[in-house]
Amino acid sequence: MGNFRLCPDSGLFFDKNAESLMKVNAVAAAVSLLVAGLLALGVALTRWPAVHLLPADQFYMYLTAHGVDALLFWIIFFEIAVLYFASSTLLRCRLAAPRWAWLGFALMVIGAITTNVAIFQGNSSVMMTSYVPMQAAPSFYLGLILFAVGALIGCFVFFGTLVIAKNENTYEGSIPLVTFGAMTAAIIAVFTIASGAIILVPTYLWSIGYIAHIDPSMYRIIWWAMGHSSQQINVVAHVSIWYLVGGLLLGARPMSEKVSRFAFLLYILFLQLASAHHILVDPGISAEWKIFNTSYAMYLAVLASLIHGLTVPGSMEVAQREKGYNRGMFEWLRKAPWGNPTFSSVAISIVIFGFIGGITGVVMGTEQINLIIHNTIYVPAHFHATVAVGTTLTFMGLTYLLIPVLFRRQMILPTLAKWQPYLFGAGMTILILFMMGAGTLGVSRRHWDMDFTGAALSFEYSGMAYTMMGIAGIGAVLAVIAGGAFLLITVGSLLVGKKLDASAGLLQSFGVPLAPEAYNAEPEILPMAAAVEEHGSAGFEAPGTFILAMLLLVSFVVYYFINWKYLSSVWPLS
Amino acid sequence: MTSYLPPAQRIWWKVPVGRQEIVWIAIALVWCLIMFFMMPYWHVYGKQNLSTEAYKTTPAQFGPKVQAMIDQYTVRHETEQQIPVVAPPAGSDIYMLGRLWQWWPILELEKGKTYRLHLSSMDWQHGFSLQPVNINMQVVPGYEMVLNITPDVAGEYGVVCNEYCGIGHHTMLGRIYVKE
Numbered sequence: 200m201g202n203f204r205l206c207p208d209s210g211l212f213f214d215k216n217a218e219s220l221m222k223v224n225a226v227a228a229a230v231s232l233l234v235a236g237l238l239a240l241g242v243a244l245t246r247w248p249a250v251h252l253l254p255a256d257q258f259y260m261y262l263t264a265h266g267v268d269a270l271l272f273w274i275i276f277f278e279i280a281v282l283y284f285a286s287s288t289l290l291r292c293r294l295a296a297p298r299w300a301w302l303g304f305a306l307m308v309i310g311a312i313t314t315n316v317a318i319f320q321g322n323s324s325v326m327m328t329s330y331v332p333m334q335a336a337p338s339f340y341l342g343l344i345l346f347a348v349g350a351l352i353g354c355f356v357f358f359g360t361l362v363i364a365k366n367e368n369t370y371e372g373s374i375p376l377v378t379f380g381a382m383t384a385a386i387i388a389v390f391t392i393a394s395g396a397i398i399l400v401p402t403y404l405w406s407i408g409y410i411a412h413i414d415p416s417m418y419r420i421i422w423w424a425m426g427h428s429s430q431q432i433n434v435v436a437h438v439s440i441w442y443l444v445g446g447l448l449l450g451a452r453p454m455s456e457k458v459s460r461f462a463f464l465l466y467i468l469f470l471q472l473a474s475a476h477h478i479l480v481d482p483g484i485s486a487e488w489k490i491f492n493t494s495y496a497m498y499l500a501v502l503a504s505l506i507h508g509l510t511v512p513g514s515m516e517v518a519q520r521e522k523g524y525n526r527g528m529f530e531w532l533r534k535a536p537w538g539n540p541t542f543s544s545v546a547i548s549i550v551i552f553g554f555i556g557g558i559t560g561v562v563m564g565t566e567q568i569n570l571i572i573h574n575t576i577y578v579p580a581h582f583h584a585t586v587a588v589g590t591t592l593t594f595m596g597l598t599y600l601l602i603p604v605l606f607r608r609q610m611i612l613p614t615l616a617k618w619q620p621y622l623f624g625a626g627m628t629i630l631i632l633f634m635m636g637a638g639t640l641g642v643s644r645r646h647w648d649m650d651f652t653g654a655a656l657s658f659e660y661s662g663m664a665y666t667m668m669g670i671a672g673i674g675a676v677l678a679v680i681a682g683g684a685f686l687l688i689t690v691g692s693l694l695v696g697k698k699l700d701a702s703a704g705l706l707q708s709f710g711v712p713l714a715p716e717a718y719n720a721e722p723e724i725l726p727m728a729a730a731v732e733e734h735g736s737a738g739f740e741a742p743g744t745f746i747l748a749m750l751l752l753v754s755f756v757v758y759y760f761i762n763w764k765y766l767s768s769v770w771p772l773s
Numbered sequence: 774m775t776s777y778l779p780p781a782q783r784i785w786w787k788v789p790v791g792r793q794e795i796v797w798i799a800i801a802l803v804w805c806l807i808m809f810f811m812m813p814y815w816h817v818y819g820k821q822n823l824s825t826e827a828y829k830t831t832p833a834q835f836g837p838k839v840q841a842m843i844d845q846y847t848v849r850h851e852t853e854q855q856i857p858v859v860a861p862p863a864g865s866d867i868y869m870l871g872r873l874w875q876w877w878p879i880l881e882l883e884k885g886k887t888y889r890l891h892l893s894s895m896d897w898q899h900g901f902s903l904q905p906v907n908i909n910m911q912v913v914p915g916y917e918m919v920l921n922i923t924p925d926v927a928g929e930y931g932v933v934c935n936e937y938c939g940i941g942h943h944t945m946l947g948r949i950y951v952k953e
């Protein structure tokens with residue numbers, strides 16, 4: 200036997216195979232983030248009008264690679280690690296089909312390298328959306344397909360592990376909420392990858408000449424069925440990690456299992472054609488179709504996020520109050536572990552994701568309001584709030600937690616680590632707010648030169664638009680520095696951090712298991728959470744959180760109607 | 774007692790939900806419904822709605838229609854490239870085509886009059902971004918979008934391309950004049 204190792208610090212049990220796979224996926228994710236971050240610097244310094252660093256061809260090449268490496272490779276490698284953690288580690292179950300899992304990983308690596316090579320050869324600067332009829336090298340699409348197949352295998356390994364855990368009774372009762380969230384993510388991932396296959400396989404065949412024509416409008420609808428749902432995966436993944444971190448650091452338990460699980464379920468049920476909000480200003484799509492498919496008559500996926508927005512911090516508040524931080528509305532919040540980078544990452548991520556990412560997303564996904572936002576730089580501002588702060592910063596926070604637990608290394612540079620989430624959050628927030636401002640003034644996304652050098656005609660953006668793009672550039676530089684600090688701390692810890700186990704050697708950091716003796720644990724059945732006395736369900740258990748939630752709602756309402764007001768001032772059209 | 778352990782109650786779905794969550798879900802749901810109703814409301818009472826009129830087309834069909842308008846209503850030429858400035862009568866069908874890397878031709882419109890604007894692309898996807906008004910639309914090859922526009926402020930407007938369309942994307946800039 201001997202397949203499990205007990206981590207003495209966290210009490211978690213690691214299956215040998217799952218552990219190695221989590222490590223290699225996390226390392227591949229970090230490499231992707233490194234590349235994406237370096238490219239981001241080039242892109243952002245080019246969009247800073249006073250700097251305008253790169254020539255046009257390189258700018259578009261870097262931007263394509265930045266989108267692909269950040270949004271696909273960094274996030275999905277990390278998510279695969281999260282899936283293995285949420286199944287094998289949390290359920291104390293051996294990983295299903297480890298050989299398949301390694302195959303999946305290999306495909307993902309080969310795919311990621313293939314696509315990057317295609318981009319850096321220079322003929323595939325088509326942006327990650329690769330809208331037809333603009334064509335990339337065949338290997339660009341092929342790499343993405345291989346990567347997706349690998350990720351799909353990872354999802355099935357996850358499902359397989361859930362089945363094994365059930366059959367072998369490794370836990371009592373139902374799966375934990377965090378695992379439930381991960382399962383939601385994996386289900387959406389299967390749908391996402393299927394949509395991706397439907398569109399990318401024909402596009403690949405078209406690029407090698409087997410198919411003559413791909414309808415560009417249809418391409419957009421199906422591509423976004425993949426593109427949008429993959430963002431829903433990210434949301435589900437980071438919300439699950441919010442719950443996990445609340446539990447691990449504060450001992451928080453869900454306020455209501457039923458409500459939280461129901462909210463996850465809403466993501467699956469009301470996802471289907473969410474691609475609609477990406478084609479709101481496309482030709483010939485009926486208004487009824489757009490209105491219905493962006494909202495399903497009541498925005499139930501948005502409702503789901505609003506629910507988590509209350510229950511995640513609410514559960515933390517309840518846990519803190521039980522520890523005695525009971526004074527006033529916000530003592531629980533003031534006494535939270537703000538110096539712990541895992542906690543601060545998650546807290547910043549919740550705030551920016553909710554207040555900026557969520558609100559801007561719904562506003563610009565409103566059928567008519569999209570007219571004043573589509574393809575302006577407001578759009579990247581929105582999704583940096585969702586994926587670069589919401590998802591990425593959450594993943595960074597989890598990484599800090601995993602270095603000692605999974606890699607058995609002590610974290611180096613703890614003071615830098617303490618400040619890193621704040622610096623990243625601040626830089627990103629500046630970048631985001633000022634790109635939003637510039638977008639409102641009409642500045643275009645994916646655009647090399649807001650001076651239009653070389654154009655036959657001329658147009659001048661307002662001075663304010665230039666100022667905003669400049670300030671956004673400063674924010675970008677801060678964010679890149681903070682991203683670099685994150686990689687320095689994590690990679691540095693793996694290489695030179697103090698070993699917490701005698702056998703934690705260098706190779707061990709990159710996927711090789713610890714010495715065989717370490718795997719001597721025989722996990723007991725994962726017990727149900729201790730029942731707590733029912734208290735206060737008639738009153739408000741988390742009043743501070745309720746106030747914060749109302750603040751969110753008020754900001755939402757005000758900002759929503761400001762945008763309608765702005766829309767009402769532009770040229771009438773019908 | 775945490776989120777990463779199985780729920781404390783085996784039958785967790787029968788545990789009653791706390792009042793705080795119920796109140797919040799109710800408030801949030803009301804807001805979601807309001808946001809939904811704003812969209813149909815605006816179709817009835819708002820003045821900015823995107824037309825859904827569109828036709829399948831090809832460059833070979835769309836190009837000549839644009840040319841016919843240019844032949845009939847050109848009032849002058851501008852820039853070294855001799856870009857035609859076209860002043861079609863109020864209320865008529867007007868055309869603008871996107872191609873690598875031009876919006877063609879320049880249009881001259883009258884303030885307060887409504888026109889039927891036809892948009893299409895001759896090659897790749899482009900983005901029609903009217904500045905500084907900030908109206909943005911996707912222009913997709915093979916599709917001809919027709920919308921009614923009513924310029925309500927006189928002035929000189931830029932048409933930026935805001936869908937990436939290759940290395941000359943940033944030079945793709947058109948113009949619309951609106952006269953008193």
Ligand code: HEM
Nearest residue numbers: 239243266269270326327579586587591644645646675678
């Ligand atoms: C490290 C700090 C980062 C900076 C300074 C940064 C900056 C930027 C800038 C300036 C743009 C281009 C806007 C444009 O011209 O259209 C951009 C695009 C983008 N970024 Fe980032 N970014 C960062 C991190 C991230 C992360 C972590 C993610 C995802 C997880 C991400 C995902 C994207 C995507 C998907 C695009 C769009 C590419 C496209 O238009 O095809 N970025 N970023």
Ligand SMILES: [Cu+2]
Nearest residue numbers: 426427430473
């Ligand atoms: Cu979307």
Ligand SMILES: [Cu+2]
Nearest residue numbers: 934936938942
């Ligand atoms: Cu363009």
